Amino acid sequence: MADLIVSKKSIKELFSELKTKKIIIPDYQRPYKWDIDKCRTLWEDLKEFYTTEAKKHSDYFLGTIVSYTNNDKNPEIIDGQQRITSFMLLLRAFYKKLEMMDEDSNVTGLKNQIAPCIWEVSRISQQVEDKTKIHIHSEVATDEDNNTFHKILEIGEVDKNKQDNYSINYAFFLEQCNEYAKSNPLHWNDFCVTILEQCVILPIECDTQDTALTIFSTLNDRGMPLADSDIFKAQLYKNYEREAKREFTDQWKELTKICEEGNFTIDDVFKYYTHILRAEKKDKSREIGLRKFYAENKYEKLRSPNLLADIIDLAIFWRYLNSNKAIDQYPYYISDDTRKYIQCLNYYPNEFWKFPVSVFFIRNRNTPNFDEKFNSILRELTAFLFVKFIYAPSVNVIRDDIFDSCIALHTENKLKYNIEFNKDSLRERIESIGSSTRMTRALLLLYAYLDENQTKLINNNFDIEHIFPKKWQNTNYNGWERDDADLYLDKLGNKTIFEKRLNIQAGNQYFALKKNKYAESEIATVQSLSKYPKSDWVKEDIEKREKDVINKLITFFESELTKK
Numbered sequence: 001m002a003d004l005i006v007s008k009k010s011i012k013e014l015f016s017e018l019k020t021k022k023i024i025i026p027d028y029q030r031p032y033k034w035d036i037d038k039c040r041t042l043w044e045d046l047k048e049f050y051t052t053e054a055k056k057h058s059d060y061f062l063g064t065i066v067s068y069t070n071n072d073k074n075p076e077i078i079d080g081q082q083r084i085t086s087f088m089l090l091l092r093a094f095y096k097k098l099e100m101m102d103e104d105s106n107v108t109g110l111k112n113q114i115a116p117c118i119w120e121v122s123r124i125s126q127q128v129e130d131k132t133k134i135h136i137h138s139e140v141a142t143d144e145d146n147n148t149f150h151k152i153l154e155i156g157e158v159d160k161n162k163q164d165n166y167s168i169n170y171a172f173f174l175e176q177c178n179e180y181a182k183s184n185p186l187h188w189n190d191f192c193v194t195i196l197e198q199c200v201i202l203p204i205e206c207d208t209q210d211t212a213l214t215i216f217s218t219l220n221d222r223g224m225p226l227a228d229s230d231i232f233k234a235q236l237y238k239n240y241e242r243e244a245k246r247e248f249t250d251q252w253k254e255l256t257k258i259c260e261e262g263n264f265t266i267d268d269v270f271k272y273y274t275h276i277l278r279a280e281k282k283d284k285s286r287e288i289g290l291r292k293f294y295a296e297n298k299y300e301k302l303r304s305p306n307l308l309a310d311i312i313d314l315a316i317f318w319r320y321l322n323s324n325k326a327i328d329q330y331p332y333y334i335s336d337d338t339r340k341y342i343q344c345l346n347y348y349p350n351e352f353w354k355f356p357v358s359v360f361f362i363r364n365r366n367t368p369n370f371d372e373k374f375n376s377i378l379r380e381l382t383a384f385l386f387v388k389f390i391y392a393p394s395v396n397v398i399r400d401d402i403f404d405s406c407i408a409l410h411t412e413n414k415l416k417y418n419i420e421f422n423k424d425s426l427r428e429r430i431e432s433i434g435s436s437t438r439m440t441r442a443l444l445l446l447y448a449y450l451d452e453n454q455t456k457l458i459n460n461n462f463d464i465e466h467i468f469p470k471k472w473q474n475t476n477y478n479g480w481e482r483d484d485a486d487l488y489l490d491k492l493g494n495k496t497i498f499e500k501r502l503n504i505q506a507g508n509q510y511f512a513l514k515k516n517k518y519a520e521s522e523i524a525t526v527q528s529l530s531k532y533p534k535s536d537w538v539k540e541d542i543e544k545r546e547k548d549v550i551n552k553l554i555t556f557f558e559s560e561l562t563k564k
Helices: 011-016 036-052 081-099 105-118 143-155 165-183 188-198 209-221 228-239 242-262 266-280 290-303 307-323 336-346 354-364 370-391 395-412 423-432 437-449 482-489 500-506 511-519 524-530 539-561
Strands: 004-006 023-025 060-069 075-079 136-138 199-206 462-466 495-499
Touching (some): 011 188, 011 199, 023 081, 036 060, 036 165, 036 188, 060 209, 081 136, 081 165, 081 188, 105 188, 136 143, 143 165, 165 188, 188 199, 209 228, 228 242, 228 266, 242 307, 266 290, 266 307, 266 354, 266 395, 290 307, 307 354, 336 437, 354 370, 354 395, 370 423, 370 437, 423 539, 437 462, 437 524, 437 539, 462 500, 482 539, 495 500, 495 524, 500 511
Parallel strands (some): 023 075, 060 199
Antiparallel strands (some): 004 199, 060 075, 462 495
């Protein structure tokens, strides 16, 4: 049975007992992510504790720290590094404030209590002789961030131009210490002692790294706020031999960077990948939680030799879709004509469409005509999902079709779904959808792309423009009463996507005045409005355009859904 040492320790005990050792934050951990909001919450909680509970000799519990002793005899933190790092910054802010105060026995005594928490002290003099010998080192931080962190702990000062979390959070803590000491001069010293002695933590010291990782996973399976991918990272790390662990951590850092550049999370990529694995197994059952899915059979899925390479490939693909950042050595290319359907799907009311897209990518990533096939699949997927949602705006309606399509894409490279296409009923449904904001943007964007004159991608920074304005000064306009006009305001025929900047400039002016702004648009359907032969935009014009919008949408839907 694994040996564990569990003991309650105060912050003072936890740090000062390190003596000549260092707390190591290993390279497979997350970077320091605490922002100023978390630091503010911690600070306010500490003040509240001091005011209400400290006098009762209560403790303020900071949670658990999971660690093991590595080959250098240093404690390596498996769980809790965010709190450890933040408290180290807080203690340095305490010490800096004390350095700024007039020296007396109380100030000296407090400094002598805090100093061993941050730096090594001489065995003989019991004094800090070298402030570069700090009690913490992060192997996950970049060299620049590490230098910043170490410099803060060494000299207690921060470059005001730096925007990293270490600098921002330390500056916040120091500002709060200054304000508290100024506002509560009689309580400042006691407040410092209270934090040192009555803020307690529960260190769980393990005999091996595997034991520590197991406890880390168990604790976090029970609701502690870590991303699922943090658990996966720890489990994957265990699977590598010693010499391969560094390569894995480098790959994970690259994966993190790719996801940040693509504006999605590592959890997102793992979720997409679940549908690739489910498709391989022909699994159409209801989804389970992400962590539970990968945790089955003792994280068996994470032991696949291809998993990390697939995850990275998938992340690069989604970054390419989201940011148009291509990688030269990858064989696939995505044209603007294909991208326009991705853009339309991005305005779809849920993200289920991303699952079959991910399955398609993994199956076809090395095919020479990738873009041609991808374009065809996206056109059909767009038509199916849009029509299905128009008929029944619910995730439950498309779930089974999405699962079937994932399997069909994996096995036959095609979509599979059930839909009854009826132009008349679809027309009625679209006519009634005008006031629904859930599909309006997606439908109007698709309509804009169906214009043969639209040769460029449309910038996402657009608004929904009401051609006949929602706000108008007169109670009667060209024979329109307010009640009559309201019936037509939200029809698709009275709406268009329009660049936000131009839309603001156009405001709520009448049609004849707005046509000048329409002429500046790079959206073909908007430009056509600028050439409209009439100066007024009334009921008949809305009805005419409504018919055109719906006809073009239905023609597109029909061409894609009846071609099989």
